[in-house]
Amino acid sequence: MTAKRLFLRRSAATALLSVSTCLAMPAFAETLQGALAKAYASNPTLTGARAGQRATDENVAIQKAGGRPALDVQGSYTESILKPTISFTSPQRTLNAQTQLTVPIYQGGAVRNGVKAARTRVEAGQAQLRGTEMSIFSQTVAAYMDVIRDSAIVSLNQANVRVLEVNLQATNDRFEVGDLTRTDVAQSQSRLALARSDLQTSQANLITSRENYIALVGEAPDNLQAPPQLPGLPAEPESAVQVALRDNPDILAANKIREARAYEVRTAKASVRPTLSAFTSAGYTNYLHSLNGSAQDANGNVVEGPQINKQAAAGVQLNIPLYQGGRPAAQVRQSQALESQSIEQAIETERSVIAQTRASYASWQASLETIKSSENAVSASSLSLEGVRAENSVGSRTILDILDAEQEALRARVQLVSAQRNAYVAGFSLLASMGHAEADDLGLNGGTLYDPMVNYKRVKGKWFDWDFDRAPKPVATRTVDTLPQNANVSPEMAQPQITKP
Known part of the structure; x- marks a missing residue:
């Protein structure tokens, strides 16, 4: 299929997984981009991180609620079982209702700084979500390349076993005619046994890689x-x-957390400041004709006393804290210590990202050099094996020489496949540490990308107390129904052509 040019949302780089030219492939074939799209849509670590970010979004609405009006209604019904013996006017039963509206006017800056801290933590959480996304992609790329590498190694070991089986048969035949000794037969048997052991190990590694890929x-x-x-x-x-210092999401998240901690210090300091609020209340009491007592009307007639009482009030309330047992100062010091911790953690994260970026670059370069050396080793070992076999046919080389040459050729091919895998994984890890390996960079064709701002905009201004979401359902797919993996290698996987990064 003709490759498409993918562009990074950042103007400084191109798309991570663009392909210049790609041959047509069967519909059942899996590409790296397809595997990444599936992981993006259904990996439980990633879908769980998105749910955690949605929980973080709600902190903004929670903090805003502290500065909004509060309306309370209370009601009660009282039935007197035993009336007080010294009271002749106590009612037998009472129905009471009371409502109060409170409007915060000034909360010492706690609400304002609390909202700012919550918003900043939302930004930090979104950066952390990007980091989780790139971590899953890095693991998926490694798992993808592990399957390709281990499939090739199994194929190489299978071919080696077949060659050694032929060698053993030929050695036995020559031993029967007296051309070789028992030592030559024993050497061939030993190498075949070791080759079968290596094949079993490589098959177990392939099964492990496939199961990790499924996970x-x-x-x-x-x-x-x-x-x-x-x-x-x-x-x-x-x-x-x-680039990593500018775009790495771990650094961005650490800086946002440090900023949020500074707002939380201001929130803690608000506890020693005055608060002002306005209120209005109304009450209704009905004694249900059970209140003893009587009264006279204007004409002097005796009538039943009032059975209903209504009241209403409005005002403002000022609260000036004078002494709270040292609690505010302790809370401020605690917040300041946490801010100091976040400052140090930001530096720690920066150090870690710098080290990771440099290490990934060094590993990538070393793997590229290993690929060149391994390609030369594969070519040289193939020529050497052909020469040793030719020389053995004329009697100038022993069976042991052939076995050694075959083992050397196998090691060179295995080293080449491993180096190709390591170079690609190191290159992707380098891009991830630079902050250029997330879904926006990959051009994934798995539907609409998840945008954490959609949920944040949806919930940040909600006022209604009964505005609940639906009961959560799983997003990630389960793998309990997948079949246990085996070490069978298809012909397509036997000779992988890994693109150099």
């Missing part, structure tokens, strides 16, 4: 295609570090 993606790997190139990789480590 991340939610589906079994099926005919994984060679991954595309990774454009936008930096030319030198310092340029990567500069």
